[in-house]
Amino acid sequence: MRVRVQREDFDPGAEIAALTDGRTDIGAVVSFTGLVRARNEAAGVAAMTLEHYPGMTERELERIVAQAEDRWPLQGVRVIHRYGTLYPGDRIVLVVTASAHRAAAFEAADFLMDYLKTRAPFWKLEDREDGQTWVAARDSDDTAAERWRNTPPESA
Amino acid sequence: MRVLYFAWLRQKIGTGEETVSPPAGVRTVGQLAAWLAEQGPGYAEAFADPALIRAAVNQTHADPDAAVAPGDEVAFFPPVTGG
Numbered sequence: 001m002r003v004r005v006q007r008e009d010f011d012p013g014a015e016i017a018a019l020t021d022g023r024t025d026i027g028a029v030v031s032f033t034g035l036v037r038a039r040n041e042a043a044g045v046a047a048m049t050l051e052h053y054p055g056m057t058e059r060e061l062e063r064i065v066a067q068a069e070d071r072w073p074l075q076g077v078r079v080i081h082r083y084g085t086l087y088p089g090d091r092i093v094l095v096v097t098a099s100a101h102r103a104a105a106f107e108a109a110d111f112l113m114d115y116l117k118t119r120a121p122f123w124k125l126e127d128r129e130d131g132q133t134w135v136a137a138r139d140s141d142d143t144a145a146e147r148w149r150n151t152p153p154e155s156a
Numbered sequence: 157m158r159v160l161y162f163a164w165l166r167q168k169i170g171t172g173e174e175t176v177s178p179p180a181g182v183r184t185v186g187q188l189a190a191w192l193a194e195q196g197p198g199y200a201e202a203f204a205d206p207a208l209i210r211a212a213v214n215q216t217h218a219d220p221d222a223a224v225a226p227g228d229e230v231a232f233f234p235p236v237t238g239g
Contacts, residue, residue: 120238
């Protein structure tokens, strides 16, 4: 399964191995792991609770992965996103892309993260030293996702 | 019509899910949001600023002018912050 939404932790090395074992056509694997930071906007973060929209989340992740596969020649993709309560240092998200060449793998991973941040229905509630705060969406994330819209797939 | 709320909208409204029967004149996401805003103080607070709210119809992102019909699953939520 290339998309998973789960409470449990994941093992990036095992996911990469699962994608590449026995394959001789893959020349590049890029992985991104997102972690919970202990500070956000200068406030200490004790814990973070990720809420999501069961059903839509999986559909939206599949949709985003399908768009990446349309734009780049990928031989494998994995997206894992956790929900529930996480603590500083915990892994939140994993994106793995495999391709014959590195440019496609790097760009597809970047694209997947940008779209995940702006399209996948997750919301973060932080327990901070100044109280509970819903993390606000960043304009910079919208700008990052927007640049792909203005970049024709062939540039890959 | 099934309506879902997430994150701070759910907290302000006090429920994550309900079944509603809006009047026949409510035909779009924006009209539904405006009608819901009249259903109580929590709703009014949650829907006070339409610019802060996103929606999905049947689990697909939808603009304020997207159509809604009885039987649809409509969700309202703040801009997403995954990743």
